Every structure is written in structure tokens, then in C-alpha cells.
Amino acid sequence: MNDFTEVTELKNELDQLRPLPSAAVKNLNEVLRVEWTYNSNAIEGNTLSLIETKVVLEDGLTIGGKRLKEHFEVINHSEAIDYIEEHVLKDKKLDERTLKNLHYLVLKNIDNENAGNYRNINVRISGSVHEPPNFLQVPQEMSNLLSWYEDNKGDLHPVELAALFHFKFVYIHPFSDGNGRTARLLMNLILMENGYPPAIVKAEHEQRLKYYETLELASVKQIYSPFIELITGCVRDSLNIYLKAVKP
Ligand SMILES: Nc1ncnc2c1ncn2[C@@H]1O[C@H](COP(=O)(O)OP(=O)(O)OP(=O)(O)O)[C@@H](O)[C@H]1O
Ligand SMILES: [Mg+2]
Structure with missing residues (x-):
């Protein structure tokens, strides 16, 4: 069984400080946007560093020697966060359109043919023995x-x-x-809808490995609690960042 006491308590502590000082929240949102974009794209293989990601997003500069695609991945991911923020603000329903729109934003200008469209091929996940369902079953x-x-x-x-x-x-x-980038966006949409900050799975070696291992355990053995625990830890980390910034 998973234990959500600590994250629930931290969230209550944060809620008690609301309304949060708007300058601090603005700064935090910018920091988290860069971290979330950097880490999610690095997991997928993007080679831009945290600082390079920040420079692309906040200063609108390009990084010499890096591929156009890697720049699009950064800009697209940030636009997907904009979409989530608006979705949450307007209290919209999470439906099929939401997830196709998010996927479209992630892959536009990179793979326009597939952006926002379910696959019409069968796929395997590298490093995993799990076989995702036949494409005909996806809808x-x-x-x-x-x-x-x-x-x-x-x-x-x-x-x-x-x-x-x-x-x-x-x-x-x-x-x-x-799929990974879209799943991490959707997970955070759900967290943010419920008043939690986004969970940022770190691309650094140890957490990335844990992320794959716990997903494989869930896929192959139907053991879900290690993955849930990993994500709970990421949410706790984000809550602590918020609390540290806004606590008097
Ligand atoms: N054993 C597994 N079972 C289910 N899903 C898995 C497993 N291993 C990895 N995954 C998921 O598959 C994702 C990779 O899928 P895909 O290449 O379509 O996504 P991506 O966004 O291009 O890349 P990435 O997810 O690596 O950022 C991983 O990020 C992870 O979320
Ligand atoms: Mg991929």
C-alpha cells in the first residue's frame, strides 16, 4: 500500500499559506517550467542542458551546433505546459481531445504526420518485454x-x-x-487540477533507471506501488520547493 500522508500534509501546509505571494509564484512557475521541460526532454534523448533549455525558452536564443528538432522539442513542450495551465484554469474536462491536443503540441513541426494521431503500426518499447496492444485496439x-x-x-x-x-x-x-512526454504532461495536468505542483521525473541516471524499472514492474508483473512511490517522491520534492519559496 502506498502512503500519501506526507504529500497530503505538505499540500495542506501550502494551502494554509494561500493566497501565495504572486511574485514568488511567478518565479517558481518559471523555474519549474524549465526544469520540467529539460528533464522530460532529456529522458527522451534531447541533449540540451538545463541552462541551454532556459536560454531557448526565456531568451529566445538558439544553441549553436544543436539540431533544429531539439529546439522544437523545447518550445513545443513549453507550449504544452501553456495548454495545461489554461486547461486547469478553465476547469476543462480531461477527454480524448485533451490528450490528442497535447500530443499534437509535443510533436508538431517534428513529425506532423503523426502529431495528434493514434498510431497505425504496432510498436515495442525499447528495453521492455511488454508488448503494447495491437494498434487496432488503441481507440x-x-x-x-x-x-x-x-x-x-x-x-x-x-x-x-x-x-x-x-x-x-x-x-x-x-x-x-x-508517449513518455505526453504521459508526463497528462500526469501533471491531473496533479495541477487537484492543486498539486507538477511531478518532475529527473533525467539523471538513478531516477531515470528507477522510472523505467518501476514501469516495467507495473507492465509485466502488475506491481504498481513502486512506480506510485517514485511519483509520490517527485510530488513531495516539488511541494518542498514551493514551501521553501513561500514560507515566511
Ligand atoms: N516497461 C514499460 N512499460 C510501459 N511503459 C514504459 C516502459 N518502459 C518505458 N515506458 C514508457 O515509454 C516511454 C517511451 O515512449 P516514447 O518513445 O513513445 O516516448 P517519448 O516521449 O518519445 O520518449 P520518452 O518517454 O523516453 O521521453 C518512456 O518515457 C516511459 O514513459
Ligand atoms: Mg521516443
Whole structure:
């Protein structure tokens, strides 16, 4: 069983300090946007550093010697965060359009043919023995996932809901590429909808390995708690960053 006491308490502590000072929140959101974009893209193989990511996003500069695609990945991911922020602000429903729109934003200008469209090929996940469902089953599987979400969103702890949604999404692997980035965006959309800060899975060796290992455990052995625990730790880290910045 997973333990959400600590994250729940930290969130309550944060809620008690609301309304948070707007200058601090603005600064934090900028910092987290760069970290989230850097880490999510680095997991996928983007070679821009944290500082290079910041320079592309905040100063609008290009990095000499880096591919155009890597720049698009940074800009696209930031636009996907804009989309999530608006989605949360306007209290919109998470449906099939939401996840296709997010995937479109992630892959536009990079793979326009597939951006926003479910795969029409069968895929394997490198490093994993899990075989995602046949592409013909993807629309049905995705509709089942969204029904599962509707049925459970009132009952599960938001961190468990977000982590399981991420897992179930990558298990289906609905797109030919960009599944990991889209899953991490959707997980954070769910967290943010529930008043939590985004969970940032770190690209550094140890956490990345844990991320793959715990997903494989969930896919192959149906053991979910290690993945949920990893994500809970990421949420705790983000909550601590917030608290540190806004506590008097
Ligand atoms: N054993 C596994 N079972 C289910 N999903 C997995 C497993 N191993 C990895 N994954 C997920 O698959 C993602 C990779 O899929 P894909 O290449 O489509 O996504 P990406 O966004 O291009 O890359 P990345 O996710 O590496 O950033 C990983 O990030 C992870 O979320
Ligand atoms: Mg990929």
C-alpha cells in the first residue's frame, strides 16, 4: 500500500499559506517550467542542458551546433505546459481531445504526420518485454482509460490517480512516438487540477533507471506501488520547493 500522508500534509501546509505571494509564484512557475521541460526532454534523448533549455525558452536564443528538432522539442513542450495551465484554469474536462491536443503540441513541426494521431503500426518499447496492444485496439483501450479515469477520479488520492493514469497511458502506448512526454504532461495536468505542483521525473541516471524499472514492474508483473512511490517522491520534492519559496 502506498502512503500519501506526507504529500497530503505538505499540500495542506501550502494551502494554509494561500493566497501565495504572486511574485514568488511567478518565479517558481518559471523555474519549474524549465526544469520540467529539460528533464522530460532529456529522458527522451534531447541533449540540451538545463541552462541551454532556459536560454531557448526565456531568451529566445538558439544553441549553436544543436539540431533544429531539439529546439522544437523545447518550445513545443513549453507550449504544452501553456495548454495545461489554461486547461486547469478553465476547469476543462480531461477527454480524448485533451490528450490528442497535447500530443499534437509535443510533436508538431517534428513529425506532423503523426502529431495528434493514434498510431497505425504496432510498436515495442525499447528495453521492455511488454508488448503494447495491437494498434487496432488503441481507440477502444483509450476510451477504457478515460472511463477508468472518470470512475476513479473522485475516489483515489490525486497522486495515485495521476501516477496510475501515466502508467496506463504508456502501457497502451497510443502514439508511435512521444508517449513518455505526453504521459508526463497528462500526469501533471491531473496533479495541477487537484492543486498539486507538477511531478518532475529527473533525467539523471538513478531516477531515470528507477522510472523505467518501476514501469516495467507495473507492465509485466502488475506491481504498481513502486512506480506510485517514485511519483509520490517527485510530488513531495516539488511541494518542498514551493514551501521553501513561500514560507515566511
Ligand atoms: N516497461 C514499460 N512499460 C510501459 N511503459 C514504459 C516502459 N518502459 C518505458 N515506458 C514508457 O515509454 C516511454 C517511451 O515512449 P516514447 O518513445 O513513445 O516516448 P517519448 O516521449 O518519445 O520518449 P520518452 O518517454 O523516453 O521521453 C518512456 O518515457 C516511459 O514513459
Ligand atoms: Mg521516443
